Amino acid sequence: MAYSYNTIFSSLLRDERELSKKYADILLLSAKADIQSKLQYIQRSNNETVAMLLTEATGRGYKINW
Secondary structure: OOOOHHHHHHHHHHHHHHHHHHHHHHHHHOOOHHHHHHHHHHHHHHHHHHHHHHHHHHHOOOOOOO
16 A cells, blocks of 8 residues: 655654654653753654654655654
8 A cells, every 4th residue: 555755754754743742741640850851862863753654755846744
């Protein structure tokens, strides 16, 4: 089954949004500062990766539905 780029990007955004919510929940429950720092770093890295993908996709003319 072939997927369109719009479907793939929409799925990616949905999954990233859910992952961000889970990181936020874990961050709230974490008492140790070193664990919080690592989770924040991971979350920022994920956000930057998705932002770069979206920038590249829109630059190539793909319509992203979110």
